[in-house]
Amino acid sequence: MNPTIEFIDLKAQYADLKQEINARIQRVLDHGQFVMGPEVRELEERLEGYTGAAHCITVASGTEALLISLMALGVRPGDEVITTPFTFVATAEVIALLGATPVFVDIEPDTCNIDSTLLEAAITSKTRAIIPVSLYGQASDMDEINTIAARNGGIAVIEDAAQSFGATYKGRKSCNVSLIGCTSFFPSKPLGCFGDGGAIFTSDAVLAQAMREIRVHGQQRRYHHTRIGVGGRMDTIQCAIVLAKLERFDWEVERRIKVGDAYLRLLASKEGIVPPVLRSDRTSVWGQFTIQVDGRNAVLERMKSAGIPTAVHYPLPLHLQPAYRDLCRSAGPLANAEAVAARVVSLPMHPYLTAEAQRTIVHSVSEALTQFA
Ligand SMILES: Cc1ncc(COP(=O)(O)O)c(C=O)c1O
Numbered sequence: 235m236n237p238t239i240e241f242i243d244l245k246a247q248y249a250d251l252k253q254e255i256n257a258r259i260q261r262v263l264d265h266g267q268f269v270m271g272p273e274v275r276e277l278e279e280r281l282e283g284y285t286g287a288a289h290c291i292t293v294a295s296g297t298e299a300l301l302i303s304l305m306a307l308g309v310r311p312g313d314e315v316i317t318t319p320f321t322f323v324a325t326a327e328v329i330a331l332l333g334a335t336p337v338f339v340d341i342e343p344d345t346c347n348i349d350s351t352l353l354e355a356a357i358t359s360k361t362r363a364i365i366p367v368s369l370y371g372q373a374s375d376m377d378e379i380n381t382i383a384a385r386n387g388g389i390a391v392i393e394d395a396a397q398s399f400g401a402t403y404k405g406r407k408s409c410n411v412s413l414i415g416c417t418s419f420f421p422s423k424p425l426g427c428f429g430d431g432g433a434i435f436t437s438d439a440v441l442a443q444a445m446r447e448i449r450v451h452g453q454q455r456r457y458h459h460t461r462i463g464v465g466g467r468m469d470t471i472q473c474a475i476v477l478a479k480l481e482r483f484d485w486e487v488e489r490r491i492k493v494g495d496a497y498l499r500l501l502a503s504k505e506g507i508v509p510p511v512l513r514s515d516r517t518s519v520w521g522q523f524t525i526q527v528d529g530r531n532a533v534l535e536r537m538k539s540a541g542i543p544t545a546v547h548y549p550l551p552l553h554l555q556p557a558y559r560d561l562c563r564s565a566g567p568l569a570n571a572e573a574v575a576a577r578v579v580s581l582p583m584h585p586y587l588t589a590e591a592q593r594t595i596v597h598s599v600s601e602a603l604t605q606f607a
Contacts, residue, residue, distance in 0.1 A: 239582055239591050241543040242422045246586040247479075247486075254481055258474040271470030277477050278433070284480075285410040287435035289442035292468040293449055296396040296418025297324040299432040300365070301331060302466055303414045306444040307390050309334050309362050314563070316356050317365040317394075318348040319551040320571040325367055325394050326552050326562065334362070336562045338553050343570045344511035346524070346578075347374040354382050356565030363390040368398035368408055370547070371424065371490075371521035372512060376403050376411040392416060396432075397521030399425045400487040404515050409435040419468075419476055424490065424519040425483055427472040487519055489585035494520040496589060497581070500596040501525065506603040508577075522547050523583040526574065527603060533579055536602030542595055545580045 240246075248255065262271060278290040293299045309315060311333030317325050319338035326336040339356045342349045348366045364383055366374035376393065383389040395401075396418035398408040409415030417423070419431035436442050444461070447454055452463030494512075501509040508526040512518055524547060527533050537544045551571040552558050581595055 239542050239587075239595065240584065241545065241582045243584045243586045244421060244426075246584075247482075251478055251482055255475055255478040258478040259471060262471050262474050268470050269467060271473075273470050273473040273477060274468065277473040280477065280480060281433060281435070285407040285415070285435055287410040287415065288437040289435065289439065289445075291434045291442060291445045291449060292473060293432045293434060293466045294468055295430040296394075296416060296420060296423075296432040297328060298464065298466040299416035299418070299434045300324060300392065300394060301328040302445050302448045302464065303392050303416055303434055304328055304332055304334070304363065305448050305462070305464075306441050307363055307414075312360065313362040314358060314360040315363045315365060316353065316361060316565070318367050318369070318571070319553045319562075319564075319568050320346055320548065320574060321367040321369060321394065321552065322396070322548065323552060323555070324396075325365055326558060329365075330558070330561055335360075336552070336558065337361070337565050338551075338562055338568055338571075339565050340568045340570045341574065343574060344508075345372060345374075345513065346370065346510075346574055347372065348379075349570070350375040350378040350382070352566060353379060354386070357382075357386050357389065361386070361389055363392055365392045365394050366412075367394040367396075368401065370510060370518065370524050371398045371401050372510075372518040373398060373401060373403040373408055373411060373516050380412055390414065396420075396423060398519055399423065400483065400490075400519040402517045408519075409433075410437075413438060414441065419472065424487070424521055425476060425479060427468075427475045427479075429469070429472055431468045431472040431476065433468075486585040490520050490583070491517060493583065493585065493587050493592065494518060494523060496592050497523055497596070500592060504596065504600045504603075507599060520583050522580040524578050524580045525599070526577040527579060527599070528577065529603070530577060530579055532605070533599060533602045536605065537579075537595075537598055540594075540598045542598050543582060546578060547580050548578075549575055551575050
């Protein structure tokens with residue numbers, strides 16, 4: 235593997251932030267409140283300020299954020315939750331865990347986000363929530379989705395913003411563009427910790443209170459349980475790490491946007507490569523920078539032999555996964571999701587990626603395509 239091109243460069247980030255991160259961790263070691271210590275609320279307040287949402291509830295992971303959100307909404311067996319089949323499995327997993335049915339709606343072939351024009355036809359009397367995923371770092375048509383949800387009896391909309399923290403939609407921050415926003419602080423995410431972590435955002439005080447209780451085994455006060463909950467807290471140390479990383483986050487978002495722009499310029503004239511499409515009213519944090527090509531295997535092999543790391547997000551849509559095939563419902567054909575799953579390739583993407591590395595990467599992709607054409 236080419237040591238100079240990393241898929242995600244967490245080492246460079248740590249080198250940049252070492253003092254602040256180490257100091258933050260040391261403070262937690264000194265005060266010893268490893269669970270629900272002061273950094274937990276400090277981070278929540280900082281993120282409320284950042285997103286503009288009235289309430290932030292940190293949780294154990296992005297998956298837990300989605301699960302707790304659905305639990306707070308009261309989703310239960312027999313209910314339906316509409317989402318995209320072209321996402322990380324956690325989005326549908328939490329629906330199935332609650333005994334509800336994931337209902338899949340096809341995606342737009344260019345953004346790979348849920349196609350909002352197909353949404354209304356998928357709604358039934360059982361629909362309790364809609365989970366659009368801000369895939370690869372770009373939000374879906376949130377206004378259209380919110381409007382459809384409102385017009386159909388006030389269905390809850392949860393943005394799965396695991397890949398898009400820091401992105402904007404019509405000037406508003408991802409995580410604060412629908413009733414609920416859920417993000418992940420998994421290390422490789424745009425804002426990551428050094429393990430598992432996540433957060434829920436909402437401006438609904440009643441839901442926020444329910445989420446805070448569900449996060450700690452459904453208790454209102456110690457050992458008094460008014461609802462069923464989970465052990466879903468985010469560790470104090472992980473909150474401290476995110477607080478340290480927030481110092482550089484604006485710079486990182488700016489860099490991500492610049493690196494994404496540079497890729498788009500380099501790819502514009504390349505035969506056989508379909509670059510990702512960004513809608514003009516949004517910004518992406520490029521959680522993944524994902525192109526589409528025919529003959530993906532050849533490209534992956536060529537990149538590997540050139541020492542350039544790549545990934546496939548995602549090779550098989552969820553309605554075709556053995557665990558979901560029989561328990562999901564497909565609202566119409568999912569042809570775009572199936573076609574795109576065979577064509578996507580994610581390229582190295584992080585704030586420290588140099589212009590030279592980007593040229594090498596793009597050269598390597600186009601060479602593979604001409605070689606195997
Ligand atoms: C779209 C999406 N949803 C949910 C998750 C789950 O987040 P976590 O890994 O923090 O549980 C991820 C993480 O990969 C994701 O990409």
